[in-house]
Amino acid sequence: MEISFVKGHGTENDFVLVPDANGRLELGEDQVRFLCDRRAGLGADGVIRVVRTDATDDPAAVEQREQAEWFMDYRNADGSLSQMCGNGVRVLGLYLATHADVDPRSPLPIATRAGLRTLTFAEDGITVDMGGATVLAETKIGVGERSWPATHVETGNPHAVVLVDDLAEAGDLLEPPAYDAQAYPGGVNVEFVTRRGEAHIAMRVHERGSGETRSCGTGACAAVVAAMLTDDAARNTAYTVDVPGGTLQVTWTDEAGGDRLLLTGPAVLVAEGLVELAQ
Numbered sequence: 001m002e003i004s005f006v007k008g009h010g011t012e013n014d015f016v017l018v019p020d021a022n023g024r025l026e027l028g029e030d031q032v033r034f035l036c037d038r039r040a041g042l043g044a045d046g047v048i049r050v051v052r053t054d055a056t057d058d059p060a061a062v063e064q065r066e067q068a069e070w071f072m073d074y075r076n077a078d079g080s081l082s083q084m085c086g087n088g089v090r091v092l093g094l095y096l097a098t099h100a101d102v103d104p105r106s107p108l109p110i111a112t113r114a115g116l117r118t119l120t121f122a123e124d125g126i127t128v129d130m131g132g133a134t135v136l137a138e139t140k141i142g143v144g145e146r147s148w149p150a151t152h153v154e155t156g157n158p159h160a161v162v163l164v165d166d167l168a169e170a171g172d173l174l175e176p177p178a179y180d181a182q183a184y185p186g187g188v189n190v191e192f193v194t195r196r197g198e199a200h201i202a203m204r205v206h207e208r209g210s211g212e213t214r215s216c217g218t219g220a221c222a223a224v225v226a227a228m229l230t231d232d233a234a235r236n237t238a239y240t241v242d243v244p245g246g247t248l249q250v251t252w253t254d255e256a257g258g259d260r261l262l263l264t265g266p267a268v269l270v271a272e273g274l275v276e277l278a279q
């Protein structure tokens with residue numbers, strides 16, 4: 001079966017977008033793994049099926065039909081589902097603004113498995129209203145012989161944030177870090193975070209289902225929450241988050257509309273074409 005695809009990235013967290021406005025495709029785990037394979041397939045950290053909320057029976061999309069025309073059906077590179085992707089939703093927004101009947105001058109609501117996310121487009125990037133964060137009990141993360149205390153933050157998906165003096169402490173991150181399976185029954189995304197200056201941090205991330213990636217939007221939000229709580233920092237300060245693939249801005253705000261995280265960063269579309277998928 002031949003399908004069309006668009007390849008894009010946000011701070012080098014890269015995705016294969018599969019346009020499926022009318023919900024005709026069922027993507028199996030093997031097909032997602034093939035699309036994400038960097039040698040045998042197209043290569044990506046994840047797949048985003050772009051489908052109208054009224055053309056899929058995913059319960060999250062059905063619930064949000066009144067609020068959003070489009071649904072982000074996100075899969076990790078190993079084929080597993082995730083609730084949310086902060087970099088991917090910006091890339092999806094850029095795709096809709098350039099390929100669908102979407103006006104980038106107006107806020108764009110997108111339905112996700114973590115709830116509604118609204119995008120606003122500006123010259124210097126796309127901002128996603130990521131909603132609030134939930135901070136849970138302290139947890140523990142291990143790599144090889146080392147282990148660290150970590151902050152459990154949910155930003156639509158699960159994160160463990162480890163504050164370190166040096167990002168190299170995490171080693172090569174070729175294997176998933178060890179985590180408490182009771183705290184994270186569905187697996188976890190792990191961020192190693194260090195301070196660079198006032199309201200400025202840097203991080204590396206090991207993503208659930210994808211391995212170490214060059215950026216993670218939900219992870220950058222979780223990292224800012226953990227850093228701000230540790231520093232007892234006042235809300236509404238814009239944080240700069242350096243990731244291997246670029247720079248993101250995160251503001252944890254309690255202004256107009258209540259407690260929420262605003263994530264700003266670039267989105268780039270690099271290629272589009274056709275690909276043959278085995279059934």
Ligand SMILES: N[C@@H](CCC[C@H](N)C(=O)O)C(=O)O
Nearest residue numbers: 082085086087157216217218
């Ligand atoms: N890279 C994404 C997060 C993608 C999903 C994650 N791996 C998970 O399984 O929760 C981001 O930019 O937020």
